[in-house]
Every structure is written in structure tokens, then in C-alpha cells.
Amino acid sequence: MILGRSLLLCLLAGSLCAQLPAKPQGAADQGSREAARQGVDKALAFFVGTQHPDGSWGSKSCDTTLEMEFAVETHYAWSVAAHALATMALLQAPETPERRAALDKAVRWLVDCRMTLRGTTWDNDAVWGWIYGAVASVAIAQDPRYSTDLWRGPVHQRGREFVGWLAKNQEPLGGFGYYDDPPYTQRPKWGTSFSTGAVVPALDVATQLGWLEDAQVKDRAAEYVRRCRLPNGAYSYDLTPIPRLRGGEEINNVKGSLGRIQTCHWALRAAGDHGVTDADLRRGLEQFFAHHKFLAVARMRPVPHEAYYANAGYFFYFGHYYCAQVIELLPEAEREPWRRQLREKILQTQRADGTYCDFLGSSYMIVSSTAFATLGLLAGL
Numbered sequence: 001m002i003l004g005r006s007l008l009l010c011l012l013a014g015s016l017c018a019q020l021p022a023k024p025q026g027a028a029d030q031g032s033r034e035a036a037r038q039g040v041d042k043a044l045a046f047f048v049g050t051q052h053p054d055g056s057w058g059s060k061s062c063d064t065t066l067e068m069e070f071a072v073e074t075h076y077a078w079s080v081a082a083h084a085l086a087t088m089a090l091l092q093a094p095e096t097p098e099r100r101a102a103l104d105k106a107v108r109w110l111v112d113c114r115m116t117l118r119g120t121t122w123d124n125d126a127v128w129g130w131i132y133g134a135v136a137s138v139a140i141a142q143d144p145r146y147s148t149d150l151w152r153g154p155v156h157q158r159g160r161e162f163v164g165w166l167a168k169n170q171e172p173l174g175g176f177g178y179y180d181d182p183p184y185t186q187r188p189k190w191g192t193s194f195s196t197g198a199v200v201p202a203l204d205v206a207t208q209l210g211w212l213e214d215a216q217v218k219d220r221a222a223e224y225v226r227r228c229r230l231p232n233g234a235y236s237y238d239l240t241p242i243p244r245l246r247g248g249e250e251i252n253n254v255k256g257s258l259g260r261i262q263t264c265h266w267a268l269r270a271a272g273d274h275g276v277t278d279a280d281l282r283r284g285l286e287q288f289f290a291h292h293k294f295l296a297v298a299r300m301r302p303v304p305h306e307a308y309y310a311n312a313g314y315f316f317y318f319g320h321y322y323c324a325q326v327i328e329l330l331p332e333a334e335r336e337p338w339r340r341q342l343r344e345k346i347l348q349t350q351r352a353d354g355t356y357c358d359f360l361g362s363s364y365m366i367v368s369s370t371a372f373a374t375l376g377l378l379a380g381l
Helices: 007-012 033-050 072-092 097-112 126-141 149-168 193-197 200-208 216-227 258-270 278-290 313-327 332-347 363-379
Strands: none
Touching: 033 072, 033 097, 033 332, 033 363, 072 097, 072 126, 072 363, 097 126, 097 149, 126 149, 126 193, 126 200, 149 200, 149 216, 193 216, 193 258, 200 216, 200 258, 216 258, 258 278, 258 313, 278 313, 278 332, 313 332, 313 363, 332 363
16 A cells, blocks of 8 residues: 555556456355455465564565665565554454464564664655554554553553654644655655545544643644545545646546545544544445446556556555445444445455455565455454
8 A cells, every 4th residue: 555656667567467366256155244254264364374483474675676766664664564454454353372373473573673764855654654553553452452461561652652753744734644845854744635544543542542742643633634525525635725636537536536535534433523424424435336446447557546547556455444444334234235345345356375465466565455355354244
């Protein structure tokens, strides 16, 4: 889910356009709870089977020439964010001895790992480590298994560090972003609706836990997301005085905002903003499934934003995860039909080894895609 790649990718990406094959599912009902459980089990088996002895997954360095222009620190930040997501998948899954052992090692690595830092003047992708590190830390802190004396101190300390770095890097309008423009400044000047929305509910809980010195950090972030909301039901990519909405095939068209709609609706509603109504949630879900093909056609395209309506591959599982979170905000009686549609979309892309991937094929993308997909399936179980 790393966004906004440079022109260099366009020049180098031609040979990677082939989409990896999905795992054949036969005649199985992919919308069923049982199919979702089987998909979850396969993905979690991948996490258990490929975890390094230190508790981490994948590589911490560049896996492909398509990402060589990014700093070493940036590759590390992406791997930390992916690790946090995988940890959340194990945290939410039904426990087995093997999964619990993997989860304990994953939590230990997360609380002990080196903090992500800004890699260059223009590149602040460290924010992804802070965002999903904060989200995971909040989830871990609320889990009774990690409220013992052994875990409480390290988990809360790491959570304070993640949200502290976010507070220091909140741009003046309240958002969180991963790049900066000249003149380069210590506090970045650019944010996006989706990266900000992804952490708003966690900031709300972090404030209640006493992790944030400035209680207004969450309010400023929520207001940033709120101001990105457009009359057409979409959320603008970023907050600008005049939204980029010129009609036609544009990123702030609903068809280019399918993942952002779900993320931002969930963020505002989960943080207590009832200006996002059940009717708004339903409308966003209807748009997601009606125009799903525009997300699907972008999956595994190696050039960011090259697909219709400037969709990028890394929005695919990101969007499906937050779609699942929105479904769970609706009244219970309405949820299962939506869940069935979502399960089908996710499971038809699962690969033979239990993994998922929507962009390039770097190890951090496989880990994060598999985690997003698994969390999306778990939300309906």
C-alpha cells in the first residue's frame, strides 16, 4: 500500500505486468463462512511457517530494482508496517498453540525493534511504520493476553513512541503523509485522506490510554479526513483548496476513491462522528461493489496509478480490509449479505501457498496484502 511512485517505475515496470495466478477454488461457495475460515487458516499457516526466529517476516531491504530509488530506511519502514499488520491478523485469529507462539514472538519483535525514521528530505514513508505500529499497539494493549506485568510496560511504551512520532509529523492541516515538497521541513507539509483515516480510531484510543501529550492530535486528524469528503460520495486523495474533480477519468471520481471511501467512512464513524450515517455507509458499500472492477484491474500492475481513474494496485487489499470494517458498523441483521460479497472478492485472489499480493511482489507487500485480506475475512467471522 505504498503510494505515489516516481516516473522511474514507469520505465522499468514492463516485464512485471503478468498477474500472479490465484489459487483455484473449484466449485466451493466462496461467500460462505466455511470458505472464509479455510482461507484464514491457509494464510495464518503461511505466517506461522515463514516467521523468522526473531519474530519478524520477510526482508528489511530492497527486493526489486523497481524500488531502488527509495532510501534504505524506507524499506525498513515498510517492513515494520507489514509486520504490524501480520501481528494484528494473528492477534484477531482463533488461537492455537502454534499461532500463539508466533504471536508472542511477533509482539516481542514489534516492541523491541528499531523505530522507523525519515529516510530522505522528500521521503517520509516512515509514517507507515508509525501508523500501523500505533494501530497494532492499541489492539495489543486492549488484548487481555498482553495486559500482564510481562507485557504491559513494553507494549504501552512502544505505543507512546509510535503515536509520539505521528504527533511530531502531523502536517499543519492535521493530516499524515509520506512525502514532502520543497522547501523541505522537519514537519511535513502534505497529508492524504487514507493514511490519516487509517490511524484516526487508534489515536482516539491512544488518547484515552494517555499515550498522547496533545489530545488535539486526533481531533485535527479527524477534521482533516472530514474536510476531504466530497459531494459525490468520494473522499479526495488529499486536502486541497480546490479538489481535483474535473469530471471524467479522475482520481477523485468515486471509481478512483473506492478504497478511500471505506477507510474514511470507517475512521470518522469509529471515532464517534455520527455525521457519517448508516445510509452513508450503505452507499459507500454499494459503490465499492458496483465499481469493483476498477480496483480489480489495477491489482498487480507495477506502475502506480496507471489503471482507470488512477487506481493503483496497492489499494486492492487495503480497500477490502476497510470495506470489512465498514460492514461491521452496520446493524447486525444487514451484515451477512455484504460479508458474502466481500469474501468472494478476497478469496478468488488467494494463491496456492495461502498468500495474497496486489503490487510488485516484494516481501513486505506479500506480508501486508496477506494480512489485510486475512483481517478482512476475520471481521465477518
